Amino acid sequence: MNCEALIRNLGFRCREVRSASRRGPVYALDTPFHFPDGEAFTLYAVPHAPQVVELSDNGDTLMHLMGLGFPLDDRRRWRGLRDLCEKLHLSLEERGDVRTQLYSDDLASGIEQFGYFMHAVCEWEVEHRGLTDHDHVFIDEVEVHLRAWKPDLTITRDISAYGASGSPRKFDFLHGDTLVDAVRPSSQKTGAELRKVLDVANGDDERPILVIMDDRSDAQRAREETAILATVARVMQMSALIRHAPVVSAIRSH
Known part of the structure; x- marks a missing residue:
């Protein structure tokens, strides 16, 4: 057992992925967080200016909820999700992705913010999943x-x-x-x-x-x-x- 193996066993894995919209590297961070149906939650880290990194869910949260049948194709119905993001100092962008920018030294706090975000989204999903x-x-x-x-x-x-x-x-x-x-x-x-x-x-x-x-x-x-x-x-x-x-x-x- 070493530190690298310990982090891997906790469910965190990092891999470089290609992006059609940017030339620089994009890193996919597999997390131990899951939606109630077992779908994994992945964060994407995009380096910007020196020592600045953007964390994003790449729109996966919104797509997950829409895939379950929640009527979120209309942006006017995003208010609850947007309010949650604002409370956690995250932003819900027009494309539907949740993101934040922070200094590299604050990366742990950014992941913590997304952890709280996932917990709240999962509670909301369980509460409303039975709607027909x-x-x-x-x-x-x-x-x-x-x-x-x-x-x-x-x-x-x-x-x-x-x-x-x-x-x-x-x-x-x-x-x-x-x-x-x-x-x-x-x-x-x-x-x-x-x-x-x-x-x-x-x-x-x-x-x-x-x-x-x-x-x-x-x-x-x-x-x-x-x-x-x-x-x-x-x-x-x-x-x-x-x-x-x-x-x-x-x-x-x-």
Whole structure:
């Protein structure tokens, strides 16, 4: 056993790779970090000016999430990822790569930043991986009714709030000053929502939280899940939201 073998056994490996966009060397650093499905996370180090190096994920994080079906092809949906990067002093570029520049002597701190980044991304992925096409349609429906209910309030999609854990917690909307999530009734989603709401409630974010529960296909199940969530947040049934938005209801009934 020696230092080189020890580093290799910890999961770090470095190899030079070719880049079509630059003439100089690019080094791929295989790390021990993995996404929840086992896909490895690789960092790319690009030397710039003397003693300056750029670390980048080469867009792999965004491509990984999109490959799982997350609707991130629209840059307007990158807000949560961008907020996380800013908190960790990383930048999310227009091409979708996460990067930072630092002096060579600070390389260890840069790798540490990406370690925190990977941990937060993996938590977010596990929390949201169960979303189906029906969930995304429901979220879009909730947005339409929220706009009709209170048209003077601004709505922003995909907002992050930071809880006591320090990890970003994504909400579907910011409606005025209220964090809003659209939830379809299931024990798995209720459990995830409980953890999220409690984390944010125990942090420094004082914005109110509203959960819209879809009660249209299984009213009894929706009532059961609502009773649990109502202990920590305000919950509104989707049928009630529709009644609050008569213009939308009238249009959809024709």
